[in-house]
Amino acid sequence: MGAVRTAAYDGIHARRAPLLSRVVPYVFVCPALALLLVVTAYPFAYSVYLSFFRTPSESMRWTFTGLANYRAVFADPVFYRVVNNTVVWTAASTLADLVLGMIAALAVNNLRVCRGPVRAALLLPYVVGYVVASYAWLWLYQGDYGLIDGTLTAWHVIAAPIPFLSSLALALPALILTNVWKTFPFAMLMLLAGLQTVPEQLVMAARLDRASSWRTFWEITVPALWPVLVVTAMLLALQNFHSFTIPWIMTGGGPLHRSEIIANYIYNQAFTQLDFGLAAATSCIISALLLAFAVVYVRVLGRGASAR
Amino acid sequence: MAELRLEGVGKRYGGRGEVVALEPVDLAVRDGEFITILGPSGCGKTTMLHVIAGLVPPSTGSVWLDGTDITDLDPRDRDMAMVFQNYALYPAKTVRGNLEFPLRMRGVPRRERARRVEEMAHVLGLTPLLDRLPRQLSGGQQQRVALGRALIRRPRVFLMDEPLSNLDAKLRAQMRGEIKRLHRQFPITTIYVTHDQAEAMALSDRVAVMNRGVLVQVGPPAEIYHRPSHVFVAGFVGAVPMNLARVRLHRVEDAVECLFPGGQRAVRVRLDGTPPADAAAVLGVRPQHARWAARPSDDGVPWIPAVVEDIDIVGEESYVLARVEHGPLLSVLDRAGTAAPGQSIAIAFEPAAVHLFDEATGHAVPVERVTAARRGDSPAYP
Amino acid sequence: MTMTRRAFVEAAGAALAAVGTMPVRGWAAAGDYAPRRDLTGELTVWDWSAAPDTYGVAQQQAFYHWFPEQHPKLRFRMTMYGYTDMLPKLEVSYRGGGGPDVARTAIAWSSRFIAADVFQPIDLARLGLSAKNFWPQALQTVQKPGDPSGTLYGIPSNNEAMMLVWNKALFRAAGLDPAKTPDTWDDLASYSKRIHDKTGQAGFGLVAKLNNGNTPFRFAPVMWAYGGSIFDELATPTTWKKVGIDGPGTVAALDLYNRLFNVDKSVEPSALNDAQADVATLFLGGKVAMMIAHPSDAAQAHSLNPSIELAAGLLPRGPARRAVVFGGSNIHVRKGASNMDQVDEFLRAYESPNWNARLAGLGSNPANRVAEHAPAQKERDKLLLFNDVTFEMIQYGVNVPLVAQGAHIWNETIPTMIQKVLLKQTSPQQAAAEAAADVRQVMRA
Numbered sequence A: 001m002g003a004v005r006t007a008a009y010d011g012i013h014a015r016r017a018p019l020l021s022r023v024v025p026y027v028f029v030c031p032a033l034a035l036l037l038v039v040t041a042y043p044f045a046y047s048v049y050l051s052f053f054r055t056p057s058e059s060m061r062w063t064f065t066g067l068a069n070y071r072a073v074f075a076d077p078v079f080y081r082v083v084n085n086t087v088v089w090t091a092a093s094t095l096a097d098l099v100l101g102m103i104a105a106l107a108v109n110n111l112r113v114c115r116g117p118v119r120a121a122l123l124l125p126y127v128v129g130y131v132v133a134s135y136a137w138l139w140l141y142q143g144d145y146g147l148i149d150g151t152l153t154a155w156h157v158i159a160a161p162i163p164f165l166s167s168l169a170l171a172l173p174a175l176i177l178t179n180v181w182k183t184f185p186f187a188m189l190m191l192l193a194g195l196q197t198v199p200e201q202l203v204m205a206a207r208l209d210r211a212s213s214w215r216t217f218w219e220i221t222v223p224a225l226w227p228v229l230v231v232t233a234m235l236l237a238l239q240n241f242h243s244f245t246i247p248w249i250m251t252g253g254g255p256l257h258r259s260e261i262i263a264n265y266i267y268n269q270a271f272t273q274l275d276f277g278l279a280a281a282t283s284c285i286i287s288a289l290l291l292a293f294a295v296v297y298v299r300v301l302g303r304g305a306s307a308r
Numbered sequence B: 001m002a003e004l005r006l007e008g009v010g011k012r013y014g015g016r017g018e019v020v021a022l023e024p025v026d027l028a029v030r031d032g033e034f035i036t037i038l039g040p041s042g043c044g045k046t047t048m049l050h051v052i053a054g055l056v057p058p059s060t061g062s063v064w065l066d067g068t069d070i071t072d073l074d075p076r077d078r079d080m081a082m083v084f085q086n087y088a089l090y091p092a093k094t095v096r097g098n099l100e101f102p103l104r105m106r107g108v109p110r111r112e113r114a115r116r117v118e119e120m121a122h123v124l125g126l127t128p129l130l131d132r133l134p135r136q137l138s139g140g141q142q143q144r145v146a147l148g149r150a151l152i153r154r155p156r157v158f159l160m161d162e163p164l165s166n167l168d169a170k171l172r173a174q175m176r177g178e179i180k181r182l183h184r185q186f187p188i189t190t191i192y193v194t195h196d197q198a199e200a201m202a203l204s205d206r207v208a209v210m211n212r213g214v215l216v217q218v219g220p221p222a223e224i225y226h227r228p229s230h231v232f233v234a235g236f237v238g239a240v241p242m243n244l245a246r247v248r249l250h251r252v253e254d255a256v257e258c259l260f261p262g263g264q265r266a267v268r269v270r271l272d273g274t275p276p277a278d279a280a281a282v283l284g285v286r287p288q289h290a291r292w293a294a295r296p297s298d299d300g301v302p303w304i305p306a307v308v309e310d311i312d313i314v315g316e317e318s319y320v321l322a323r324v325e326h327g328p329l330l331s332v333l334d335r336a337g338t339a340a341p342g343q344s345i346a347i348a349f350e351p352a353a354v355h356l357f358d359e360a361t362g363h364a365v366p367v368e369r370v371t372a373a374r375r376g377d378s379p380a381y382p
Numbered sequence C: 001m002t003m004t005r006r007a008f009v010e011a012a013g014a015a016l017a018a019v020g021t022m023p024v025r026g027w028a029a030a031g032d033y034a035p036r037r038d039l040t041g042e043l044t045v046w047d048w049s050a051a052p053d054t055y056g057v058a059q060q061q062a063f064y065h066w067f068p069e070q071h072p073k074l075r076f077r078m079t080m081y082g083y084t085d086m087l088p089k090l091e092v093s094y095r096g097g098g099g100p101d102v103a104r105t106a107i108a109w110s111s112r113f114i115a116a117d118v119f120q121p122i123d124l125a126r127l128g129l130s131a132k133n134f135w136p137q138a139l140q141t142v143q144k145p146g147d148p149s150g151t152l153y154g155i156p157s158n159n160e161a162m163m164l165v166w167n168k169a170l171f172r173a174a175g176l177d178p179a180k181t182p183d184t185w186d187d188l189a190s191y192s193k194r195i196h197d198k199t200g201q202a203g204f205g206l207v208a209k210l211n212n213g214n215t216p217f218r219f220a221p222v223m224w225a226y227g228g229s230i231f232d233e234l235a236t237p238t239t240w241k242k243v244g245i246d247g248p249g250t251v252a253a254l255d256l257y258n259r260l261f262n263v264d265k266s267v268e269p270s271a272l273n274d275a276q277a278d279v280a281t282l283f284l285g286g287k288v289a290m291m292i293a294h295p296s297d298a299a300q301a302h303s304l305n306p307s308i309e310l311a312a313g314l315l316p317r318g319p320a321r322r323a324v325v326f327g328g329s330n331i332h333v334r335k336g337a338s339n340m341d342q343v344d345e346f347l348r349a350y351e352s353p354n355w356n357a358r359l360a361g362l363g364s365n366p367a368n369r370v371a372e373h374a375p376a377q378k379e380r381d382k383l384l385l386f387n388d389v390t391f392e393m394i395q396y397g398v399n400v401p402l403v404a405q406g407a408h409i410w411n412e413t414i415p416t417m418i419q420k421v422l423l424k425q426t427s428p429q430q431a432a433a434e435a436a437a438d439v440r441q442v443m444r445a
């Protein structure tokens, strides 16, 4: 009897399920999708719309200008410098975050004693607010009284204080250092969690197979961590790309826009010059670049992650 | 040459060492010897292998290889190959990548590596799977890869942690034969952990039985089977468990009579020493060394009255489970195959095959000779 | 507000009598504020907080508590923003066709909205005030550039000017008279060099951060002192049409900055990324001897580090004049507001001498000059340091660019020009010429 019923049920199921199972997931997804539309899609679409209008400073009316805002952005030499800065900032910060985070994660993971306190200490920069960190580093870098210049001069590493933040060449690297200090604990946390899922036995097996620590790291640990690495790198890259506070507080993007990144640039267009159309156009250009990057990234590295 | 010696090697885990994984153990493994470790789950077998491999440091004692203390030697420099209980295959590497990894790390040239991988894959039946990743393999296939990764080179010591546990009976027999052949061809010192007693008996020069972190008995398979030195070994070794029953020892002339709690005479033995009057002991006899009959015959051994409770069929053999009044449930190999539950029967032990163990320590009490009791002289016990 | 109206009038009258020669009329009408308790209807007000001036914040709280209390039938809605939030919020709401009935804005923001025609003209007489109640520069900030009718599109709420503050101990250490202000900008540079040479500390705190309003606020006075200007703001009437930033006055001011930063190196090396707050911190630590500051900065410095021997004087003059940025805020009424009765009531309360004095906080001064003699001003005088100096300084005030594109010129063009010179990227002439080109371009767009 049971078998008969099962068969009958399976028969019905086989015919009806595809339709049902196609519809039901969408029903469940609907509320989330609606929320997403309201909080993400609408503002995004509105920015695109806004980017085709001039919001002139001498009038409260909007005037349609076609691509004029885009032309204005591409005509601004500062835009290219800022994009360049942003790429350097994002790439260098993310790479340094990953390297430093990996080193810290390995160190913490191999600790036998005091693991908790050391991890907590390394997490400290992550907990400190961006504004606090920016001011702290502002004073660290201060030429006459800052700890960094003071120490370097005291140890005779440098003859005279270097005004890091006022230097055309060093301002951006100095800010990147601050940013890395602030963000690497995130990489450490993710990689540490990843490391703890790498079976200890794999490392043991590799040691018996006579692999050096270096080879073990590259052949066993990194492949095992790869999915975590890909995701962490993506999250960090996005976070770093959208940074705002550190340059804003520490240099105001100076000297001469050498440490200005895209969020500062757009903020200035929108809220200092109050040119919303121009800011929207810049945002759209950047979103397009970001989207292209994300697609390539997921295609290339994402595939690698799923293959493993 | 690889002679391995453990001296007082023990391992404790936990913050204050409250988990004893391995009590201090002494063990000497001869060069080229194949020794099997048998023991229940959690008794410390894997721990022992890991200590030997250097993967975990022992809490006490030292490990010697060919007269050198290697306790603190890096596992990389011990030249041992291990099959891990959970395989520990490199998940990002293909079967080929896994198999050749130990060779690559030793700088074996590419051509030679390829040759040996092909050879190993052929032996283990992995040839069609060489380019798959571990997660695309079945459990048994993964286990063969793990075995292959160890067998592909000639280390000084092989450590194998239940390497065949996940294979079907046929494949297991085949692999067992392969291991045996390889060991005959290259007699490399091997420590082999298994739960399969047949495997242990078939492969080993010696068997080591462990219980709760203690090495209980080490000896050739036949000795382990026929002369268990401890009640634990007696109970653990054997396809069907040995009958173990509590008895009282009663002096009768120059021999000792073993009496069940209900007063029935079990067997009469002669001991080396003199047991104290009315001492208690554990009597052990394998089902194969007992017989039953519908009624006792007059052949000089005590017959024990019992009532059949169940018939247990194990493979081609069946066993009668019969209860002695006020006493134990005995298992008897049923040669006739005619017993039925509820039937009253009589059971007799083969006096030459019974074992006695100290009730307190569990150690075997040497049984010198067993005397056949004369008919009709059994004392009556209330 | 515990004082009775009668006591208030008496006290105010006494103050007026004491001053005697006061040049301002209209005091009686403005001082005679009596709440219309039966006022009905609605009123929406946006204001921004005086934080971190705690005195000012307390006065704002008192006022916005008191005002609705006096008008129990009025539906009064007030929103208090932070300084940086206010401008974008106003911009967005006005563009959306909304916005509050009444809003207080910084001077620099006013011209943008006046140009966009979102404000209602205000009739001072209806409020019992006249042009004489206010500084002429203040009234300029609420007019359309070059509008001969002189229509006011807002009413000044408070005005201030900065001064020079210095550390007497460092002056003494450098062998300078601690009571003597450097008279000219050239003197200031010599003082700075001398202090730096003698004490090792920065003589002058230079503010040259990018994208920071503090930077042009401190540069413009030097530029004007040397006869330079962004447009034609030194001429009367100002047209705001002629671009003059590439003139010799600007170049001379840039030369002075260059001398301080690159030649004498007598200012703090972090000048390029220092805002006023950073310079103030260095000043507090005795690491900077002179800075351009508001009276509130001086008061704050005094409370944070009472051991600093503060002195204050007028900003130095240049060959052309003595000048300072004319600072402050205005109150505006949205065009089309139909509740003018309610609006007038609010403006009269805000401009009433006692409230106008108190609402100026410690960072500014009442815009209604009658309030300079109100009883509440006495209360402020006890808290304010060097109030006399900053009052004296206001007369030298020159307005920021009162054009819609002012924000860009002020925050972007001028700091960039300064940084180019300080970083030796271009000559001062070249930097000034590029700034002029930039100003012309934004004015064209």
Ligand SMILES: Nc1ncnc2c1ncn2[C@@H]1O[C@H](COP(=O)(O)OP(=O)(O)OP(=O)(O)O)[C@@H](O)[C@H]1O
Binding pocket: B013, B014, B019, B020, B021, B022, B039, B040, B041, B042, B043, B044, B045, B046, B047, B048, B085
């Ligand atoms: N890292 C550890 N921390 C704490 N206790 C452990 C640890 N490793 C093993 N043990 C304990 O030590 C004992 C011996 O473990 P071991 O793995 O050696 O058993 P085993 O004989 O290999 O068992 P099985 O046949 O189930 O594999 C067990 O009780 C186990 O719980």
Ligand SMILES: [Mg+2]
Binding pocket: B045, B046, B047, B085, B161
């Ligand atoms: Mg195990």
